[in-house]
Amino acid sequence: MTSIAWDIWRAGHASQDAIARRQRDRLAALVDHARSASPFYRKLYRDVPETPADLLTNLRELPPVGKRELMENFDDWVTDPHITLAGLKADLLDDPSRVGGFYRGQYLVLTTSGTTGEPAVLVHDRTSWLVANLLARIRERRTMVTAAETRAFLHRGLRAAALIADGDHFAGVVLTETVRRRSPTIARRVRVFSVLRPLPDLVAELNEFQPTMLYGYPSAMLQLAAEQKAGRLRIRPVLAVASGESLAAAGAAEIEAALGCRATVRYLASEALALTSRCRQGQFHVNADWYIVEPVDRTFQPVPAGELSHTVLVTNLANRVQPLIRYNLGDRVQMIAGQCACGSPFPALRVEGRSGDVLAFAAADGGTVTVLPLALGTVIEETAGVRRFQAIRTGMRQLTVRLELYPEATTAAVRTAAQERLGAFFAAQGADGVEVRFADEPPRPDRSGKFREVWSA
Numbered sequence: 001m002t003s004i005a006w007d008i009w010r011a012g013h014a015s016q017d018a019i020a021r022r023q024r025d026r027l028a029a030l031v032d033h034a035r036s037a038s039p040f041y042r043k044l045y046r047d048v049p050e051t052p053a054d055l056l057t058n059l060r061e062l063p064p065v066g067k068r069e070l071m072e073n074f075d076d077w078v079t080d081p082h083i084t085l086a087g088l089k090a091d092l093l094d095d096p097s098r099v100g101g102f103y104r105g106q107y108l109v110l111t112t113s114g115t116t117g118e119p120a121v122l123v124h125d126r127t128s129w130l131v132a133n134l135l136a137r138i139r140e141r142r143t144m145v146t147a148a149e150t151r152a153f154l155h156r157g158l159r160a161a162a163l164i165a166d167g168d169h170f171a172g173v174v175l176t177e178t179v180r181r182r183s184p185t186i187a188r189r190v191r192v193f194s195v196l197r198p199l200p201d202l203v204a205e206l207n208e209f210q211p212t213m214l215y216g217y218p219s220a221m222l223q224l225a226a227e228q229k230a231g232r233l234r235i236r237p238v239l240a241v242a243s244g245e246s247l248a249a250a251g252a253a254e255i256e257a258a259l260g261c262r263a264t265v266r267y268l269a270s271e272a273l274a275l276t277s278r279c280r281q282g283q284f285h286v287n288a289d290w291y292i293v294e295p296v297d298r299t300f301q302p303v304p305a306g307e308l309s310h311t312v313l314v315t316n317l318a319n320r321v322q323p324l325i326r327y328n329l330g331d332r333v334q335m336i337a338g339q340c341a342c343g344s345p346f347p348a349l350r351v352e353g354r355s356g357d358v359l360a361f362a363a364a365d366g367g368t369v370t371v372l373p374l375a376l377g378t379v380i381e382e383t384a385g386v387r388r389f390q391a392i393r394t395g396m397r398q399l400t401v402r403l404e405l406y407p408e409a410t411t412a413a414v415r416t417a418a419q420e421r422l423g424a425f426f427a428a429q430g431a432d433g434v435e436v437r438f439a440d441e442p443p444r445p446d447r448s449g450k451f452r453e454v455w456s457a
Helices: 002-011 016-037 039-044 067-072 085-093 126-139 147-156 171-180 184-189 199-209 218-229 249-259 373-381 411-429
Strands: 108-111 121-124 160-164 190-194 213-216 239-242 262-265 276-278 284-286 291-296 311-316 324-328 332-335 348-352 359-362 368-371 386-395 398-405 435-438 454-456
Touching (some): 016 039, 085 108, 184 190, 199 218, 213 218, 218 239, 249 262, 291 332, 368 411, 398 411, 411 435
Parallel strands (some): 160 213, 386 454, 398 435
Antiparallel strands (some): 291 311, 311 324, 332 348, 359 368, 386 398
């Protein structure tokens, strides 16, 4: 731990050439390990020449990988033969009481919510987990919490509320529960508040808990800001940390005005737990000593700085148990040309994040019920057989759903299951008789080329 922490600190004060050397050495070691220990990568790289002296320069010789092909070859993908997908499901993923625990005493296991259409099971070894923790502590020690906020936390205490979707081993839930497992004292001060719950229940629970820190979906924070303005929510947080969706400046200002605290945003991923660190200028800097980021076009060719990518390929240099090498993350990013004014040697990027509209539906009492995009999306994408989806509110009592299914799925069965899940969800939210219609057309990007999953028409 000490050697990794020291190296992270030194890299933050190093030259770009020194960071590139770290990338080259770690990438070469990772690829060699993947070739020897992962049957999937051994087969994938069978026609790729042996690792050249400078693999970083020749990175495009390695084919990109995506969630679906990796999940279809899960048991051959992982490098520990004791790990199987069936074993993970039986021993961990199907047991809610084990969320946040380490599998076989050494692996942290997450599931993605499928925001890019391909849910995945991700296994992080202790080095990957340690690197992510140390990067967050060292690189953002002066920007995550201000001096005034630190004093406020010392005076009022830390009570953190995670505003995320529960019910699975999603990253936010797992990371929160991992912290809670450290001691009963921490468990009392850190809690998950599921955004899948009806809004009045969520508001009541937060009023009782009185959090001094919020973290999670920005759409949930915007919803709570409206409740605070209406007088139903009565909390005084010190800090709000948003992630998982994009948050416009106007939205951040709305949260700050209503909740009376600073709102900040983080850009991370379940596959790369500390992908970026935010500087005092508000820029997202890639932690390039441990992660490689490649903005690419539709044909996986690199795009220059200043140009918005079609997607981004990410390589996690820290994780050996489940190598992610040129992995299609699905986000659209834009690298910023030149060095940031903060002086960081790490490249900075902007991200066109995952976003959606907060939807309003008619309530049984004659009022309205608001539904968060990630909450609604989770209900649909967790339906067996769904590969990608789009949900469009087409009326106060109407939702249109476009589905793309896996080849083995049956359309009628998937639609029936999704209809039942959505019906139960809307009933729990207090929405009155929402009609779910399934369109024959598949999900598709809008005119700008952006793929939105949940919005109001």
